[in-house]
Amino acid sequence: MSQARDLPLVEAKHLKEYFPVNIGMFRTRPLKAVDDVSFSIRRGETLGLVGESGCGKTTVGRTLLHLYKPTGGEILYNGKPVSSKADIHAFRKKATMVFQDPYSSLNPRMTVSDIIGEPLDVHKMYASRQERQERILELMNRVGLNSEHAARYAHEFSGGQRQRIGIARALALDPDFIVCDEPVSALDVSIQAQVINMFDELQAQMGLTYLFIAHDILVVRHISDRIAVMYLGKMVELADAAEIYERPLHPYTKSLMSAVPLPDPKAARANKRIVLTGDIPSPLNAPSGCPFRTRCPNATEACAAAMPEFKELAPGHYVACHRAGELN
Amino acid sequence: MPLLEVSDLHTSFFTPAGEVRAVNGISFNLDRGKVLGIVGESGSGKSVTAYSIMQILASTGKIVSGSIKLDGQELVNAGEKVMKTVRGNKVSIIFQDPMTSLNPTYTIGHQLMEAIHLHTSRDRRQARERAVEMLRLVNINEPEKRMNQYPFEFSGGMRQRIMIAMALACEPDILIADEPTTALDVTIQAQILELMKSLQEELGMAILIITHDLGVVAQMCDEVIVMYAGSICEQGTADEIFYNPRHEYTKGLLRSIPTADTAGAKLQPITGTPIDLLNMPKGCPFAPRCENAMKICLERRCERMEINEEHQAACWMNVKAGVEDGSIPIDTQEGGEAK
Numbered sequence: 001m002s003q004a005r006d007l008p009l010v011e012a013k014h015l016k017e018y019f020p021v022n023i024g025m026f027r028t029r030p031l032k033a034v035d036d037v038s039f040s041i042r043r044g045e046t047l048g049l050v051g052e053s054g055c056g057k058t059t060v061g062r063t064l065l066h067l068y069k070p071t072g073g074e075i076l077y078n079g080k081p082v083s084s085k086a087d088i089h090a091f092r093k094k095a096t097m098v099f100q101d102p103y104s105s106l107n108p109r110m111t112v113s114d115i116i117g118e119p120l121d122v123h124k125m126y127a128s129r130q131e132r133q134e135r136i137l138e139l140m141n142r143v144g145l146n147s148e149h150a151a152r153y154a155h156e157f158s159g160g161q162r163q164r165i166g167i168a169r170a171l172a173l174d175p176d177f178i179v180c181d182e183p184v185s186a187l188d189v190s191i192q193a194q195v196i197n198m199f200d201e202l203q204a205q206m207g208l209t210y211l212f213i214a215h216d217i218l219v220v221r222h223i224s225d226r227i228a229v230m231y232l233g234k235m236v237e238l239a240d241a242a243e244i245y246e247r248p249l250h251p252y253t254k255s256l257m258s259a260v261p262l263p264d265p266k267a268a269r270a271n272k273r274i275v276l277t278g279d280i281p282s283p284l285n286a287p288s289g290c291p292f293r294t295r296c297p298n299a300t301e302a303c304a305a306a307m308p309e310f311k312e313l314a315p316g317h318y319v320a321c322h323r324a325g326e327l328n
Numbered sequence: 329m330p331l332l333e334v335s336d337l338h339t340s341f342f343t344p345a346g347e348v349r350a351v352n353g354i355s356f357n358l359d360r361g362k363v364l365g366i367v368g369e370s371g372s373g374k375s376v377t378a379y380s381i382m383q384i385l386a387s388t389g390k391i392v393s394g395s396i397k398l399d400g401q402e403l404v405n406a407g408e409k410v411m412k413t414v415r416g417n418k419v420s421i422i423f424q425d426p427m428t429s430l431n432p433t434y435t436i437g438h439q440l441m442e443a444i445h446l447h448t449s450r451d452r453r454q455a456r457e458r459a460v461e462m463l464r465l466v467n468i469n470e471p472e473k474r475m476n477q478y479p480f481e482f483s484g485g486m487r488q489r490i491m492i493a494m495a496l497a498c499e500p501d502i503l504i505a506d507e508p509t510t511a512l513d514v515t516i517q518a519q520i521l522e523l524m525k526s527l528q529e530e531l532g533m534a535i536l537i538i539t540h541d542l543g544v545v546a547q548m549c550d551e552v553i554v555m556y557a558g559s560i561c562e563q564g565t566a567d568e569i570f571y572n573p574r575h576e577y578t579k580g581l582l583r584s585i586p587t588a589d590t591a592g593a594k595l596q597p598i599t600g601t602p603i604d605l606l607n608m609p610k611g612c613p614f615a616p617r618c619e620n621a622m623k624i625c626l627e628r629r630c631e632r633m634e635i636n637e638e639h640q641a642a643c644w645m646n647v648k649a650g651v652e653d654g655s656i657p658i659d660t661q662e663g664g665e666a667k
Contacts, residue, residue, distance in 0.1 A: 052513035052514065052515065052516075053513055158601045158602060160601065161601070188369035188370055188540065188602065189369065189540065189542070189581055189584055189585060190369060190580060190581060190584050190597060190598035190602075191597070191601075191602070192584070192597075193584035193585075193586075193595040193596065193597030193598070194597040194598075194599070196586065196595055196597075197594055197595050197597060200594065215513065215514065217514070218543075218585065218586045218587060219586055221586065221588065221591055222586030222587075222590050222591050222595070223586075241591060242588075242591065245588065255515055256514060256515060258518075259514045259515045259517065259518035260514060260543065261514075261517070261518075261521070261541065261543025261544050261546065261547045262543055262546060262547075262587075263542035263543045263545075263546050263570070263582070263585050263587070264546055264570060264587075265546040265547075265566040265567055265570050265571075266567070267546075268543075268546045268547040273518055273522070275515075275518050275519055275522055276515050276518075276519070279483040279485055279486065279516070280483075280513075
């Protein structure tokens with residue numbers, strides 16, 4: 001592969017996002033939603049981000065777009081840091097987001113053409129009304145919406161069509177990078193496949209780069225080139241999609257992969273599930289050392305003492321586990 | 329005799345926009361000790377089927393016709409008095425959302441004991457013992473202490489386990505689980521499914537699982553019903569449905585889920601949009617989205633027919649195949665020649 005293609009488009013270095021939580025009068029404690037997370041996404045690549053609720057995957061996506069101001073760390077776009085107000089404004093023209101809930105992420109008082117046209121208005125991307133309208137109709141066609149419906153309101157569309165409206169809005173500025181936050185989890189299976197295919201097609205046509213956040217591992221496995229796994233604000237494993245699915249190294253990833261209910265009765269019967277005991281600890285009282293040690297079948301004293309380093313165990317396969325080397 | 333016998337059930341909702349036929353003539357049996365799954369997408373009528381059995385429909389909903397027999401006893405039009413002896417005692421239900429199905433203002437113990445008091449003759453002390461025993465059964469640590477805590481002190485997975493404890497406290501014959509793990513994370517989902525399976529084997533009750541997740545069905549069910557737009561498309565053993573689907577909708581559903589083999593390839597979605605229950609087509613409800621739809625599919629509904637002993641499907645494609653290989657004589661099946 002050439003050097004230029006391998007160059008990361010978006011990079012997060014030691015990204016931290018802490019939210020202050022009130023724990024009494026005038027006292028707060030930081031909730032470490034994202035704690036020292038580093039990764040990079042190559043141009044044209046899809047990075048899948050999986051984890052359970054509260055693990056910080058949505059916060060990573062939002063912080064990456066500066067929807068939240070990062071508490072610490074750095075975000076690089078095309079190798080340059082994004083930090084000043086002007087940087088952020090320019091970055092947001094090239095980086096957009098598709099949200100999870102197609103019911104609440106579209107303003108019910110706006111017509112479809114105004115929803116799709118809003119980013120164009122914000123960034124003043126047209127010279128005339130007509131140019132704006134043409135662009136909107138082109139976007140609607142691109143995502144498979146009937147452009148005759150431009151004057152309708154969001155509630156007149158089904159869930160799958162609404163998600164298409166959200167995608168058209170994200171495409172309005174001709175972005176390079178899209179954060180997709182659970183874009184198909186609210187949709188029925190048959191509609192879900194339509195939308196996933198559309199993400200694939202758009203990527204091929206427009207050379208898009210995705211951060212694809214989802215909890216459905218089969219969906220992420222299908223769409224991603226590489227997959228990152230998060231647990232309690234930390235990234236615990238990162239590898240190629242097939243590699244992480246077939247040869248997970250972190251005990252949490254192992255149980256996560258084995259817990260996926262396979263739509264295949266024979267495989268389900270043969271599957272040796274690693275059922276974890278206990279629940280995810282509260283991120284306000286995260287365990288010392290490795291966050292997974294309270295549920296980990298292999299935890300030792302060393303795991304309580306220090307957070308394991310996120311290191312490359314096999315080429316391109318990163319894992320944060322003290323015992324990953326000896327156990328695998 | 330099957331434990332639960334549903335025949336030709338029609339349930340409708342009467343809305344200002346018109347009658348919504350949520351369940352449109354379905355029939356099935358559930359035998360003692362079996363796990364039956366109903367799969368379908370939103371609006372397919374799977375939850376309404378469960379609510380009809382329990383008769384806990386919203387005020388606009390009504391069982392229009394059909395029969396639901398539990399152990400031979402007719403439940404439709406049996407009256408609230410009879411239903412009170414059925415709900416909780418013979419048939420229990422757990423809902424999708426464990427966050428909202430517990431009362432936040434009472435302790436877990438109070439709510440568990442209330443269920444036991446209502447349905448059995450145990451006194452206070454015995455009810456308390458039974459509640460603690462049930463919590464232990466669903467793997468809640470320190471059940472005596474947990475009895476005095478409120479729902480907000482429990483995680484989602486624990487709340488769902490408490491709902492299961494409550495549902496099983498009176499040893500029902502049937503447990504209806506309406507999307508029991510949809511709101512939960514995968515590792516917690518695995519815990520709950522494992523728990524339901526082991527309790528089912530231990531206590532020998534029948535389970536009716538309602539879900540949209542084919543993975544959950546593959547893992548849990550002996551038999552599967554596939555619903556679309558208020559009707560049953562296909563019914564059979566789990567192996568038959570997954571490895572030998574004989575309805576175009578089931579085939580489409582199975583094709584559209586991503587698996588390890590589809591990585592890098594295109595998914596094959598079902599085209600079109602879900603059906604509008606207010607404007608149901610005359611023929612097969614799936615015909616407008618079916619790529620193999622024939623003329624007859626748009627004109628007439630196909631009756632459910634037997635594929636083999638363990639499998640039934642309602643799809644004209646099977647009639648067509650039968651006519652072509654000569655197993656269905658044309659003169660007795662009027663549908664056969666009209667393709």
